[in-house]
Amino acid sequence: MQVFILIKILIFTAKKDQEAPDDKKATTKKKVKELKVLDSKSAQNLSIFLGSFRLPYKEIKNVILEVNESVLTESMLQNLVKQLPEDSQLSVLGELKDEYDDLAEPEQFGVVISTVSKLRPRLNSILFKLQFEEQVNNVKPDIVSVTAACEELHNSSNFSKLLELILLVGNYMNSGSRNGAAFGFSISYLCKLRDTKSSDQKMTLLHFLAEICMEQYPEVMRFIDELIHVEKASRVSAETLQKNLEQMSKQITGLEKELEAFPPPSDDKDKFVEKMTSFAKMAREQYDKLALMHTNMEKQYEDLGTYFVFDPKKISIEEFFGDLNNFRTMFQQAVKENQKRKEAEEKLRRAKLAKEKAEKEKEEKKKNSQMIGIGAEGDETGIMDGLMEALQSGAAFRRKRPPRQMVRKAGNSVTSVLAKELLQDDQPSVPSKKEKKEEKKRVDVAQESLDDLLEDIPARSS
Numbered sequence: 001m002q003v004f005i006l007i008k009i010l011i012f013t014a015k016k017d018q019e020a021p022d023d024k025k026a027t028t029k030k031k032v033k034e035l036k037v038l039d040s041k042s043a044q045n046l047s048i049f050l051g052s053f054r055l056p057y058k059e060i061k062n063v064i065l066e067v068n069e070s071v072l073t074e075s076m077l078q079n080l081v082k083q084l085p086e087d088s089q090l091s092v093l094g095e096l097k098d099e100y101d102d103l104a105e106p107e108q109f110g111v112v113i114s115t116v117s118k119l120r121p122r123l124n125s126i127l128f129k130l131q132f133e134e135q136v137n138n139v140k141p142d143i144v145s146v147t148a149a150c151e152e153l154h155n156s157s158n159f160s161k162l163l164e165l166i167l168l169v170g171n172y173m174n175s176g177s178r179n180g181a182a183f184g185f186s187i188s189y190l191c192k193l194r195d196t197k198s199s200d201q202k203m204t205l206l207h208f209l210a211e212i213c214m215e216q217y218p219e220v221m222r223f224i225d226e227l228i229h230v231e232k233a234s235r236v237s238a239e240t241l242q243k244n245l246e247q248m249s250k251q252i253t254g255l256e257k258e259l260e261a262f263p264p265p266s267d268d269k270d271k272f273v274e275k276m277t278s279f280a281k282m283a284r285e286q287y288d289k290l291a292l293m294h295t296n297m298e299k300q301y302e303d304l305g306t307y308f309v310f311d312p313k314k315i316s317i318e319e320f321f322g323d324l325n326n327f328r329t330m331f332q333q334a335v336k337e338n339q340k341r342k343e344a345e346e347k348l349r350r351a352k353l354a355k356e357k358a359e360k361e362k363e364e365k366k367k368n369s370q371m372i373g374i375g376a377e378g379d380e381t382g383i384m385d386g387l388m389e390a391l392q393s394g395a396a397f398r399r400k401r402p403p404r405q406m407v408r409k410a411g412n413s414v415t416s417v418l419a420k421e422l423l424q425d426d427q428p429s430v431p432s433k434k435e436k437k438e439e440k441k442r443v444d445v446a447q448e449s450l451d452d453l454l455e456d457i458p459a460r461s462s
Contacts, residue, residue, distance in 0.1 A: 033104045037092050043106040049083045057112040065270045067126055077127045090114040121258055122272055128251050129279050139244050142236040143293045146317055149233035150300035158223040190327035210334040234325040238317045248287055255280050
């Protein structure tokens with residue numbers, strides 16, 4: 001019985017221990033604080049931002065007062081300005097500093113940050129400071145590119161020579177028409193040179209001009225390398241450039257006015273006026289230089305309009321340099337295509353010559369083989385026929401006998417020469433007694449030479 005009671009006590013104790021944590025959680029559960037000023041959506045967005053920042057609220061305040069750029073970033077300030085409560089809400093939250101512990105976290109942050117004077121203008125000014133270098137880098141290269149492109153065009157004698165050639169060719173093609181004696185043409189016409197094609201559709205007027213320049217005016221080809229800033233200038237929008245400069249000027253002027261009316265610092269850590277004053281001076285100097293460069297750029301473009309006879313107010317920088325850049329690219333492409341076409345033609349010509357040479361060599365080889373066969377078969381027969389003819393005609397008796405050693409040594413070649421000589425008949429004449437006697441001797445010598453030849457021929461034939 002006592003054992004049974006003990007078991008029941010242990011079971012009851014274990015059950016009580018299992019229920020204890022839930023009771024503890026219920027008693028220690030954090031109470032959700034109700035919002036008093038901010039709406040739920042604004043408070044939630046601000047809480048998310050503060051959670052990503054991970055700094056105590058007072059530390060965030062000090063970073064802003066000190067204009068600490070090692071902590072402050074452009075994205076952080078943009079989000080803070082976006083999520084920051086309205087000025088009226090911050091004013092109400094500032095009056096609730098005695099109820100700080102009872103406020104929700106977003107509203108607690110509002111209480112701390114509300115003590116910073118002119119918070120929103122201060123944040124916008126710091127953001128402008130962080131963005132200023134990027135703004136300069138967006139404006140300055142465009143001004144430099146357009147200015148350099150204008151100077152390059154004005155100073156390029158090779159490009160001017162190319163325009164002269166285009167005008168000359170155009171007047172020649174249009175001779176007899178109302179456009180045959182033109183004094184000039186629009187720059188936009190350059191891109192239309194590719195539209196005029198030859199009768200076989202294989203070449204365009206642009207390809208023809210490129211070929212003429214390469215063969216007869218190679219110095220003109222250098223205009224491509226002389227207009228190196230045209231491509232960058234073609235991407236510049238004069239309207240956007242003007243707006244960026246105006247926006248920069250407006251921000252600098254606003255910062256200067258803000259600093260003039262800024263109240264004295266109430267906190268030792270407030271370095272806003274000190275740091276931003278030096279920045280405003282530097283920003284003004286940078287802007288004045290950019291404004292002067294921009295004015296010079298516009299003047300250069302106006303002069304270019306006078307030089308090429310077009311209205312700068314009607315044709316924008318982007319449009320003018322866009323046409324030039326397209327023409328420059330198309331001209332380079334035409335040069336490459338001409339080179340490929342010539343290489344293909346040269347390859348075809350070499351292949352044709354090689355084929356003709358091979359056919360000619362084949363014919364010659366065939367002809368030579370036929371000649372060799374005929375000569376080999378009729379060699380000995382021709383020699384014998386020649387000798388017999390010489391003997392019958394008596395021509396053999398009117399030639400001096402060559403030495404026997406020469407006849408035996410020379411072989412067929414000497415025999416052939418001898419036969420040829422024997423076939424050459426002399427003019428007949430009446431011989432004297434002395435000549436008859438000498439002729440009898442020659443007959444004997446010829447007979448002896450013939451005997452020697454007849455002895456040698458069978459040996460060579462075998």
